[in-house]
Amino acid sequence: MDNIAIVGVGQTTIERNKLGDTFADMVFEATQKALEDAGMTMDDIDNVITTSNDFWDGRTISTMAVGDACGAGMGKNMSALEGDGTFSCFYGMTRILSGVYGTSLVVAHVKGSESENLLITNAIFDPLYMRPIGLDSLNSAALQMRRYMTKYGVTEEQCAKVSVKNHKNALKNPYAQIKKEVSLEDVLESRLIADPLKLYDCSPISDAACAVIIAGDDRAKKAKKPVWVKGVGYCADSYFLGDRDLADALALDMAASKAYEMAEITDPLEEIDVAEVYDAFSYMELMWYEGLGFCPVGNGGKLIDKGVTEMDGKLPVNPSGGLLSGHPVIVGGMIRLAEAVLQVRGDAGDHQVKNVNTALAHGINGPCGQSHCVWIVGR
Amino acid sequence: MHSGEGEQPFHYAIGRYGSKFLSEIRDNKQFYGIKCPKCGKVYVPPREVCGPCFTKMTEWVKVADEGKLYSYTILRFAFLDPETGKQKPVPYGYAFITLDGADTAFQHFVEITDESKVKVGARVKAIFEDKRYGKITDIKHFVIID
Amino acid sequence: MGKKRTAIVATGQTHHRSSRLDVNGIELINEAVVRCLEDGDLTIEDIDAVVIGNMDHFEGINYVDTWSIDGSGGFMKPTFKLTTGGTTGSTVGQSGFYLTASGMFDKVLCIGWEKNSESDTTAAITTAFDPIWDRLVFAGAIGGLAVEATKYMSEYGATEEDAAHVAVRDRTHALNNPYAQLRKPITLEDVMSSPMLSDPIKLLDVCPRTDGACAVVWANEDYAEKICSRPAWYHAGSVKHPFNLLGDTDLTTLVSMELASKEAYKKAGIKEPLKEIDVMELYLPYSCAGLSWIEAIGLCERGGAPRLVRDGVTNMDGELPINPSGGVIATNCIGATALLRMAEAAIQVMGKGGDRQVPDVETAVATGFGGCFWSDISVLRSKKP
Numbered sequence: 001m002d003n004i005a006i007v008g009v010g011q012t013t014i015e016r017n018k019l020g021d022t023f024a025d026m027v028f029e030a031t032q033k034a035l036e037d038a039g040m041t042m043d044d045i046d047n048v049i050t051t052s053n054d055f056w057d058g059r060t061i062s063t064m065a066v067g068d069a070c071g072a073g074m075g076k077n078m079s080a081l082e083g084d085g086t087f088s089c090f091y092g093m094t095r096i097l098s099g100v101y102g103t104s105l106v107v108a109h110v111k112g113s114e115s116e117n118l119l120i121t122n123a124i125f126d127p128l129y130m131r132p133i134g135l136d137s138l139n140s141a142a143l144q145m146r147r148y149m150t151k152y153g154v155t156e157e158q159c160a161k162v163s164v165k166n167h168k169n170a171l172k173n174p175y176a177q178i179k180k181e182v183s184l185e186d187v188l189e190s191r192l193i194a195d196p197l198k199l200y201d202c203s204p205i206s207d208a209a210c211a212v213i214i215a216g217d218d219r220a221k222k223a224k225k226p227v228w229v230k231g232v233g234y235c236a237d238s239y240f241l242g243d244r245d246l247a248d249a250l251a252l253d254m255a256a257s258k259a260y261e262m263a264e265i266t267d268p269l270e271e272i273d274v275a276e277v278y279d280a281f282s283y284m285e286l287m288w289y290e291g292l293g294f295c296p297v298g299n300g301g302k303l304i305d306k307g308v309t310e311m312d313g314k315l316p317v318n319p320s321g322g323l324l325s326g327h328p329v330i331v332g333g334m335i336r337l338a339e340a341v342l343q344v345r346g347d348a349g350d351h352q353v354k355n356v357n358t359a360l361a362h363g364i365n366g367p368c369g370q371s372h373c374v375w376i377v378g379r
Numbered sequence: 380m381h382s383g384e385g386e387q388p389f390h391y392a393i394g395r396y397g398s399k400f401l402s403e404i405r406d407n408k409q410f411y412g413i414k415c416p417k418c419g420k421v422y423v424p425p426r427e428v429c430g431p432c433f434t435k436m437t438e439w440v441k442v443a444d445e446g447k448l449y450s451y452t453i454l455r456f457a458f459l460d461p462e463t464g465k466q467k468p469v470p471y472g473y474a475f476i477t478l479d480g481a482d483t484a485f486q487h488f489v490e491i492t493d494e495s496k497v498k499v500g501a502r503v504k505a506i507f508e509d510k511r512y513g514k515i516t517d518i519k520h521f522v523i524i525d
Numbered sequence: 526m527g528k529k530r531t532a533i534v535a536t537g538q539t540h541h542r543s544s545r546l547d548v549n550g551i552e553l554i555n556e557a558v559v560r561c562l563e564d565g566d567l568t569i570e571d572i573d574a575v576v577i578g579n580m581d582h583f584e585g586i587n588y589v590d591t592w593s594i595d596g597s598g599g600f601m602k603p604t605f606k607l608t609t610g611g612t613t614g615s616t617v618g619q620s621g622f623y624l625t626a627s628g629m630f631d632k633v634l635c636i637g638w639e640k641n642s643e644s645d646t647t648a649a650i651t652t653a654f655d656p657i658w659d660r661l662v663f664a665g666a667i668g669g670l671a672v673e674a675t676k677y678m679s680e681y682g683a684t685e686e687d688a689a690h691v692a693v694r695d696r697t698h699a700l701n702n703p704y705a706q707l708r709k710p711i712t713l714e715d716v717m718s719s720p721m722l723s724d725p726i727k728l729l730d731v732c733p734r735t736d737g738a739c740a741v742v743w744a745n746e747d748y749a750e751k752i753c754s755r756p757a758w759y760h761a762g763s764v765k766h767p768f769n770l771l772g773d774t775d776l777t778t779l780v781s782m783e784l785a786s787k788e789a790y791k792k793a794g795i796k797e798p799l800k801e802i803d804v805m806e807l808y809l810p811y812s813c814a815g816l817s818w819i820e821a822i823g824l825c826e827r828g829g830a831p832r833l834v835r836d837g838v839t840n841m842d843g844e845l846p847i848n849p850s851g852g853v854i855a856t857n858c859i860g861a862t863a864l865l866r867m868a869e870a871a872i873q874v875m876g877k878g879g880d881r882q883v884p885d886v887e888t889a890v891a892t893g894f895g896g897c898f899w900s901d902i903s904v905l906r907s908k909k910p
Contacts, residue, residue: 022394028428028435042433054581054608058389060653061580061610061896067769073430075784077764079616080609082581083590087605091620097627099528114390123385123587128549236604239594254601366591371604385585391656423772424658430769450679450776452671454664456722458647462660473662473723475672475772484772486662499679515661 004093005226006377007103008038008213009338014177014326017113018207023057026209027109028069034105034211039224042071045213046101048078051088051108053330055120070107070211077101084278085334086363086373089212090232096216103215108331112205124367126240135241137280137367138202142194144246144368145283149196151247151298154286156196158301160187162282163200163324165310170321172350175335177206177326187282201282203327210334212341227341227377230358231265233258234373241368252291252362252372259360260293263376268293268360269308269315272376274343274353275360276336279322284369285309288362289317292374311353319343319351333363333373340377386464396425399439404518405511412481414438423481442480444505445524448498449475449484453491476503476521488520496523529745530910531625532756533871537561541706541737541856544642550584551596554638557738557861558598561634565742565752572742573630575599578607578617579639579860582649597636609766610653611666611808611895613637614739614864618891619903621743622759631745632752637864638738641857646734653896659771664723666810667731669771671723673898674813676776678725680828683816685725687831689716691815692730692854694840699851701841701881706735706856716812730812730854737858739865746909757871757889757905761792764901774898779814781900782821782892790823793904795888798823799838803886804873805847806866808894809854815839819847822892822902841883849873849881863893863901870905 010033012018012026021029027050035041048071052062059065063080072078079095081088085108092104121137148154164184170176182200190199220226235258237251238244256268265271275292279285286300294315295303303309309317318324320339323332340359342348358378365371393401396413400423403409413425417432421440429436451474460467474489487505491497503521511517537560539545545553554577562568575597577590586592590599590606597604609616614637621635647665654663663669677683693713699705711729719728742752749756763785768774786798795801807822809815816830824845825833833839839847850869853862870889872878887908893901 019392020395022392022397022426025394025427053587055387055587058387058391058652059656060582060649061608063609064653064766064769064896065655067766067897068426068428068430068433071433072766073428073769074433075431075765075767078766079607079620079764082606082608083588091605091607091623094627094629095623097528097629098623099626100623111392114392116388119387120587123387123585124592126592127385127585234603234605235601236591236594236599238600239592251601365605366588370591370594389656393657397657424770426770430767430773450672450676452668452675452726453724454668454671455724456667456720458664459645461645461648461652462656467664471662473664473668473672475776483770484774486659486772488662499675515657 003217003220004096004229005215005220005223006212006341007215007220007223007226008034008040009341010034010037011175011210011335011338012208013175014206014208014328016177016206023065023109023111024069027066027107030209030211031070031107034213038213040213042074044103045071045076045105046103047095048072048076049088049092049104049106050080051085051330053082055123056110056115056329058115066107066109070105083365084363084373085210085331086337086361086375087234087365089214089334089337090234090373092214093229096214102219103213105211105213107209107211108334109209110328110330111207112329113207117205138197139194140241140367141281142197145196147246148283148287154301156188157184158304159201159283159286160184161304162279162285163187166279166318166322166324169311169319169351170325173320176321178204197281203280203323206326206328208328208331210331210338212334212338225345227344230378231259231263231376236371239370246368249287249291249369252288255372255374256292259374259376265376272315272358272360273356274319275315275317276320276339277317277362278333278336278364279318279324280327282324285317316353319353336363337361337375344377344379396427400425401513405513408507410442410444410478412440412442414440420482421480422483423478423485440480442478446476446478446503448501448503449477450499451489451497472497474521487518490520490522501525529626529628530758531622531743531745532749532758533741534744534749534753534756535561535565535567535742536868536871537564538704538739538865538868539737540704541735541858543706543733543735545736550640551593553640553736554593554636554738555596557740558636561740561742567742569598572598572632572634574603574624574633576605576607576617576620576633577636578613580608580610580613582644582652583859584640584643598634609896611859612863612893612899612901613860614862615867615893615901615903618741618864618867619762621741625743625745631748633743634740635743636738636740637861639858639860640736641734641859642736655770667723667726670811671726673776674725677813677817680777683831686717687816688730688812689713690834692716692812695848695852695854698841698849699855702851705851706733726811732810732853732857735856735858737856737861739861739868741864741868741871753875755875755907757874758909760904760906760910761789762903763788766896766899768897771897778827779818779821779898779900781898782818785900785902786822789902789904799845802845802888802890804849804883804889805845806850806869806891807847808863808866808892809852810894846883849878849883866891866893867903874905874907
């Protein structure tokens, strides 16, 4: 695959509460930044895809709030995806590959500040069997973390190391929400949220928007700073938590295999230079190492013990600080992709990893990482 | 078998543009629109972007508290108001009003005691509440003035 | 990779009812999926990717794509959700074209569904609109459409009786469709004497609310003719969402449909739509739309639709039959509604319409409507593009 490139990215700062901004204001900011980054104007955009969620936004047809802010108001052909931004970027890419459009602008937004996180995530669960028990994003993650630790002997310390690493990385990312150095003790002694999850194992509630511009063929070749799409895959697992072994990320394995096959990657640890993965919780990053094939199944804890994924390690993971330092749901994976693009270009500023040729970005959707999307981008 | 009922609370941000609009209604009973530097269209309610031009708007323009009915309907069927969870009181007049000086329609109630006067093109005027809180309901409704 | 020709090769739908208490949403979805796979003599193993759509607040389910995996067949497959309001079904339907044409997938299953019985439909639709500027007075689809009808009638002198002819036509067509929800004949008098809901819309002018689902399979040119002897090839499409606040809309005609149809006709090489199109499945959620919107889609000049409809041009035996399925006025499971239009257009091209088949369909057009007076259009043909 060498005819599709990401030619522009833009993101707002991630904040706890962007009270002065409506959804449209945030999307307009991200869109303008992406256009500027690509050296394009809205006239260069052939079609638009928004990414939002009606529950998070508190409105049915949540895409309607941002149409003017991303060019739909100009009568661009458009579509709207509900889920993580990595999935909408995939759809944006296929719309180019179909031969109908030369470029796609893909935007995503969320304002976690406007709703009740636990009620919204409770509504992800089945209304008859799971919702009445009170499942939400936190306690379902705690169940998964417990199962993962039990099955593979991963420790709370190993999980905490992810939080320490990502918080440290975030200090150098101007867009990050939480810029605070935390020690292993800070994480382990932080307030218990849902056993064994502690406060610093969890990502915060956030507001942000992101925009990505994708181009094909000649339009990509003419771009100022094209970053080429080498491979993409996505896949969904079972819905009911009891139908899955929560310690294993089979759908991620499948999505990554597809992306690696397209990108002709056989040894991800050797061939990928940097990865931005969906660390909604500290333990998740370790699980995703395994699903992405950075280490054998069950060895995520050992990988971080060896320092492999630190900024100066063999395969730095989340140099941006990841979601633990700012977690705009829906937007989360798209920011991972934008960060991967910046890394390949060498434009990541203070959190730039040296000599990046190939970068990986990862997004998830559904409870406990039910669905995964994996992108490989490179020079 | 039914599964039960649900509700979700939200704290919608109105943003900088909407805040200015509602503050002016509250403090001065003054309507404001915003003008596109490119096409010249005056939008009420105000917002940051002119959709058709994809252009940021910054020029605030005073518009009248009078205008004409662009279109309307009279709601007669009972339905649940999602903002309150209760039945919305019907009948009521639902109006699209083009305020003098504005190019888009502003939506609000139009008073319907004499239905024969409610017509497309009719002149209307805003009636404000005495106590105003910076909410859209600071405007009580519009009345037909001709 | 990329740029493959692609077609709808199979369709499936539930028998639509006002309430389906016998199934939950996942089972309802599965009913349409199974029927669709049967139509194409396919199994779920043949499907490379799944796209699903509805509107969260009608059923109160967040993350519907992941919740519905067991019913949709998306287990361990690429799956995502698209949603754009009333146009959700056509948004989902068109995605099947892009995904198969891209070369990333050979066969894609697209599903639209809704269980409108599970919430208050008007309240849920009201939450689609801006919480500050729209919701105080907005009253779901009926209120918004009534404001449009008032404007159109005042502009062109069309009457409530003109509109009633559309309702009678679509309900008459529905008698031929075994899947339609409302299959009882109505007369002009019935419409005119039905209770006024929101001036000038009366009860029999508007669509019902429905529990139902629809699925279609798209296949690229390597597979299409092996699955279906007469596939419905995608020739052109367009999506226009030019307005985002209700007060910005021009209600004298459906601007979005005017833009979308012009673009699609140009791509498909259609110059005289009334003559060149053999059948249309239009998303007409209420009777007056059957006047104003067919002007926007280019069947006649502005203000000319009442005559066209009264002359029977759009009846089953007319020059251009509209809504042989009975349309939205007979069945409206919202997230499925626009996909049903696309499926019906495909069925007509395939020649599988049974009692509702229009003879010799070579070109069929389907539309979607929703959001803030948004439209889309798809042109399907029996001939390979």
